[in-house]
Amino acid sequence: MVAKVFVDGQEGTTGLRIHEVLAGRADVEVLRIDAERRKDPVERARLMNAADVVFLCLPDAAARESAALVENPRTCVIDASTAHRTAPGWSFGLAELTREQRGALRVAKRIANPGCHSTGFILLLRPLVDAGLVPRGLPVSATSITGYSGGGKKMIERFQAGLDPALKSPRPYALGLAHKHLPEMQAYTGLASKPHFVPIVGNFYKGMGVMVPLHLASLGHGVTVEALHAALAARYDGERFVRVMPLRDPAVLAEGEFDVQACNDSNRAEVFVFGSDDQALLICRLDNLGKGASGAAVQTMNIHLGVDEGLGL
Numbered sequence: 550m551v552a553k554v555f556v557d558g559q560e561g562t563t564g565l566r567i568h569e570v571l572a573g574r575a576d577v578e579v580l581r582i583d584a585e586r587r588k589d590p591v592e593r594a595r596l597m598n599a600a601d602v603v604f605l606c607l608p609d610a611a612a613r614e615s616a617a618l619v620e621n622p623r624t625c626v627i628d629a630s631t632a633h634r635t636a637p638g639w640s641f642g643l644a645e646l647t648r649e650q651r652g653a654l655r656v657a658k659r660i661a662n663p664g665c666h667s668t669g670f671i672l673l674l675r676p677l678v679d680a681g682l683v684p685r686g687l688p689v690s691a692t693s694i695t696g697y698s699g700g701g702k703k704m705i706e707r708f709q710a711g712l713d714p715a716l717k718s719p720r721p722y723a724l725g726l727a728h729k730h731l732p733e734m735q736a737y738t739g740l741a742s743k744p745h746f747v748p749i750v751g752n753f754y755k756g757m758g759v760m761v762p763l764h765l766a767s768l769g770h771g772v773t774v775e776a777l778h779a780a781l782a783a784r785y786d787g788e789r790f791v792r793v794m795p796l797r798d799p800a801v802l803a804e805g806e807f808d809v810q811a812c813n814d815s816n817r818a819e820v821f822v823f824g825s826d827d828q829a830l831l832i833c834r835l836d837n838l839g840k841g842a843s844g845a846a847v848q849t850m851n852i853h854l855g856v857d858e859g860l861g862l
Contacts, residue, residue, distance in 0.1 A: 552854050555580040555596045557615050558606035560587075562698055562705070563629050566843035567604055570861045594618040597626075602850050605629060616659070625853050627660045627846050634661040634733040641737055642849040643671060644858070645791050647679075654852045662849065664730040665841025666693045666748055667737070669759030669833035672791060672818055674738040676784035682772050689761065690745040691734075694719065694809055696755040699837045708752060719751045755838050756810030761831040765824075774824035777831070781820055789859055790840060790848065793820045812836050816844035816862040 554577050558564045571577050580600055586592040597603045598621040605612045605628040612630035619626055633639040640657035644650055654660060663671070670691055677683040697708040708716055728746055735743045765772055778796040785791045794801075798821055801807060811834060812819055818835040835841050844862055851858050 551576055551578050552601040553578050553580055553599060554602045554604070554850070555582075555600040556604045556606060557593060557597065558604075558611070558629075561606045562701065562838060563842045563846070564604065564606035566838055567606070567846060570843060570847050574861050576856060576860070590614075590618060594620075597621075598624060600624055602627060602853065604846055604850075622658070625658050625660065625850075627662055627849055627853075629662040629842060629846055631664065631729045631733075632661075633659065634663070634667075635736050636661065641733070642845060643668060643737070644845075644848060644852055645672065645785065645788055646675060646737060651852050654849055655855065657853070660849055660853070662842070662846045663737075664733060665695065665699055665757055665835070665837035666728070666746070666759060667730040667734045668841050668845065669693065669757060669818065669835055670730075670734045670744070670746075670761065671737045672785075672820060673759065673761050673781075673831045673833050674740070676781055677777060678739045679784075680780040682768060682777060682780055683763070684769065685739055686741045687767060688742065688745070689740060689763075690747075691759060691761045692747045692749065693757060693759040694749040694751055695757040695837050696753045696810075697750050698755045699757075699841070700750060704750070705754075717752050719749050721747055721749045723748050751809075753810065755836055756813050757835050757837040757841060758807060758809035759833045759835075763829040763831065765827050765829060774822060774829045777824075777829055778822040781822065785820065790816050790844075790862075791818045791820065793822075797823050807832065807834075809834060812839070814839065816840050816848060816859070 556564045580596045597619050602625045609630045609632040612632040639659045639661045640653050642660045642662045731743045782793040785793050813836045816839050818840045821832040823830040851860050
């Protein structure tokens with residue numbers, strides 16, 4: 550059986566990548582809209598309601614408008630924007646969130662794709678909160694360095710033009726401490742308060758490292774770096790796309806530096822635990838356009854359609 554798929558917002562980085570991933574698949578028919586009718590709500594509504602799966606690769610306001618156009622109860626909407634990530638009635642499209650999440654995605658008709666920063670943060674913290682190793686009330690901080698592709702077309706153009714010398718160095722942003730991923734970072738880890746989050750954009754196209762430092766004394770008596778690593782390894786044991794790396798990974802420590810681009814061009818996320826007797830550092834590495842965007846969306850589609858979860862990935 551061939552599934553019909555429509556991408557609303559096919560010109561953006563996520564939409565283009567989804568098209569590339571689906572191009573070679575015989576089990577999917579991609580419905581395409583004429584360029585001159587790309588913003589025609591009547592034509593878009595026709596195609597969306599004819600599809601089995603619709604990807605929304607749009608700004609938040611436009612994604613809300615598009616979602617409202619879908620009236621076919623059989624159509625599954627996977628929204629790559631921030632618009633619905635904590636909205637009632639929408640499932641969160643992170644298959645590895647809990648052991649039950651795949652079942653929820655299989656039957657859901659409204660699915661919100663996670664953000665790239667929040668994917669790394671949630672993969673690091675949710676198992677530790679569930680295991681009681683990180684208290685729900687603990688104030689948590691995180692830093693994430695990412696390639697500029699996550700900023701969309703205008704940011705990509707600025708960096709690739711090479712005209713601004715200031716863009717050669719890493720640039721912290723969202724300095725008002727109100728980054729749009731914060732609500733989902735709190736909601737899907739189970740933390741009682743939003744994390745203190747500092748994202749940084751670097752002069753490279755894609756790749757991401759999300760870093761969470763922890764003082765072991767703040768976690769409760771007896772919590773060690775070994776316990777944190779063991780809980781993460783147990784949670785992701787058998788997962789296809791999330792790999793927990795060796796404790797204090799010797800290969801990384803031997804190199805002396807951390808490569809945030811080593812998962813590029815994959816749907817893989819790698820989880821690291823470093824630390825000493827009194828401190829721990831958790832890092833999640835992923836491709837912000839892969840597991841952080843288009844890869845996660847296609848993985849969710851595969852789960853929903855009941856086909857091999859890694860098909861095309």
